[in-house]
Amino acid sequence: MNTLEFKVEAVRRPNVDVLVVGAGPAGIAAAVSSARNGAKTLLVERYGYVGGNLTAGLVGPCMTSYSLDGRHQLIRGVFEELVLRMEANGGAIHPSKVPANSAYCGYITYGHDKVTPFDAEALKWEAAAMCQEAGVDLLLHSTMVETLTSGDRVTGIVVAGKSGFAAIQAGVVVDCSADADVIARGGGETRTGRDSDGLTQPMTLFFRVGNVDDDAVETYVRQAGETRPFASVIEAARAEGRYSIQRRGIGIYRTLQPGVWRVNTTRVQGVDGTCVDDLTRAEVEGRRQVQALMSFFRDRIAGFRDAVLIDTAATIGVRETRRIAGVYTLTLDDLTTGREFDDVIALCGYPVDIHSPTDAGGRLEEDPTANVYQIPYRVLVPARLDGVLAAGRCVSATHEALAAIRVMPPAFAMGQAAGTAAALATRYGIAPRDVDTRELQALLRNDAAYLGDR
Ligand SMILES: Cc1cc2nc3c(=O)[nH]c(=O)nc-3n(C[C@H](O)[C@H](O)[C@H](O)COP(=O)(O)OP(=O)(O)OC[C@H]3O[C@@H](n4cnc5c(N)ncnc54)[C@H](O)[C@@H]3O)c2cc1C
Structure with missing residues (x-):
């Protein structure tokens, strides 16, 4: 590579317990959950508002938060709270009122029962208000450009913006950039696209x-x-x-x-x-x-x-880039068999939805999943790097499995789990991979997440 070296000085900003990079659905839920569980939390976002694809990408509606048959609401917690807040102000319709094959879900039936129509302006405000009420510090207009490491441990990040460069150190960084920016720049292993040729799903400008x-x-x-x-x-x-x-x-x-x-x-x-x-x-x-x-x-x-x-939209919508190589990699087989995991952190029912990387086609009904499938904590944990977790679109999953869990309600659910786990890790001074998943599950249930009937 043709490179040019130059000197960069970064201002030091105060250290935090948990630093969340990216304020999309995963990042909002991670930051709110981390702060509510007692961690001093900073949420860093490159745009001037929160929401990620919910707002900047003009993406919507939120795909189903229910089981595939549309009978059981699986994703609740921070997602549900935000929807109810928006609905109270006329900015959303609760998914229980939105049937498949209606105009709100694009007249599609399979996997499109109980979507959530919402207004992006309502989301910008209600999500930021939830962050502030939880005690999250927001740092907008700041792009994470470098990862600080000590050996195999992530210790913080460098952001760039109008104020120049700033370094922020953290007990745990939660990578909700959707592109695994923190983990990739920190030397963690990532994968991209289909196994056969590395091609990714296409982009769409809403x-x-x-x-x-x-x-x-x-x-x-x-x-x-x-x-x-x-x-x-x-x-x-x-x-x-x-x-x-x-x-x-x-x-x-x-x-x-x-x-x-x-x-x-x-x-x-x-x-x-x-x-x-x-x-x-x-x-x-x-x-x-x-x-x-x-x-x-x-x-x-x-x-x-x-x-x-x-x-x-303010930005073209990117469906797929880097996925981390995690302690566990979620597979299509896990989704089709509804495999149960001891460390389950979310239940989902949205189908495998692949827009063809090469032609006009798409796959929505070809790989039927179980009515309810599980996401384990280990897909949030990088195989080697410590001090960091991932949530949202860049977790450890195959191209096919990611095509199901990439939508916005699962991103909220994974973010809630990552933020809660990061707060636990800093509370006990342990690595995120050593968090007691039974304690994590108890906290998630306490915070209205649904992990199945006991
Ligand atoms: C075209 C398209 C259509 C889709 N349709 C639907 C749909 O109808 N319903 C549905 O539920 N889902 C849909 N999805 C999927 C869904 O929008 C995403 O997969 C989901 O938003 C992922 O959430 P996330 O929090 O991981 O990432 P994002 O929503 O992408 O949020 C990531 C955030 O991180 C910020 N960020 C990134 N890098 C940095 C950095 N280096 N420094 C600081 N900030 C950074 C971004 O600005 C952004 O705010 C669609 C996606 C696309 C692209």
Whole structure:
């Protein structure tokens, strides 16, 4: 590599017990849980607000927090608390009220029962308020750029921002960056993509459309009865050479505001979310596709004739990058058999959802999981590095298993477990890998997480 050495001086900021990097669903839950369990906690985020894909990515709704059959709510705790707070202020609909095949879940049935529609502005505020009430210190506009280590132990991070560089030391760092930035820069082992060729799921730039005739969309979808809305319109246009996006059907999700829909349809393949050149290309290509889609929608999609573009997300959505190599790696077999783990920290029911890295296809129903499957604590713990845990999209799982647990409710559940474990590790002065998982489970249950009936 062609490198240039230069001198960097970092200001020292006060030490903390637990330092959480990344304020997406995993990071919010980790920070709130760590602080509530008595640790002096700092939450570091590169953007000017919390939420990650919930806000900056305009991603939504939150996929199911229920079992695959939609009968039992599995993910509760911090996630449920946040949803109820938003709902009380008109910023969300509780998943118990949102059936499969409705406009809120994109008219999809399999695995899409009991999703959570929410408003990104409500989330920005309620999640930040929950952090503050729990006693979390927030450090926004700060990107983690380096990991401080002593031997095989992570001791802190360096952040960069308008104030320059700052070093922060911590008892435990929780890597909720979604890209395993802390663990990768600290020398921990990571893996990326499919076993066969390393390719990852494609990126998608979300956007919101207003002035849609909701009733006309509903009437068309109910009459057409397609497995994906507007799939036949897309295929006809593709055959005419008028549609080139590598995706079947249109992902449209009704929001809380009449006439306003989220669109999950652009697709950029062959790009690496940890490479700024690829991210730059993907952002520009994503916005080119949005322009093309808007004109196509007005022309060919029922209910969209007078549609207007409200906004595109602040960042393109990255579905998959690095996963840590952990003490245990969750597999597809664990999900399909519903394998039970002594160190279970979360129960989930969302299916394996793989958007093809190479063509217009996707896999949602091909690898049916058990109705309820488990996530063990060991997938949060790096195989070798100490002083650090991972939560959210970068935990230790195969490409296929991650495709199920990557969605936002499981990210909250893993974050809650990681934050609680980090607080326990600092309380007892032990490594996160040595945390007593029975004590961790008791604390999680006490904080309203659901780990199964005793
Ligand atoms: C296109 C797309 C569609 C999706 N659709 C859905 C859906 O409909 N429903 C659903 O539930 N899930 C969906 N998902 C999955 C889901 O959004 C993510 O997998 C989930 O957000 C992961 O949570 P996280 O907390 O691990 O990461 P993120 O939400 O990505 O949050 C990571 C946070 O870390 C911050 N960060 C990263 N690096 C640094 C750094 N070095 N320093 C400081 N801060 C940093 C980021 O700014 C961000 O705030 C979708 C994902 C994508 C990309």
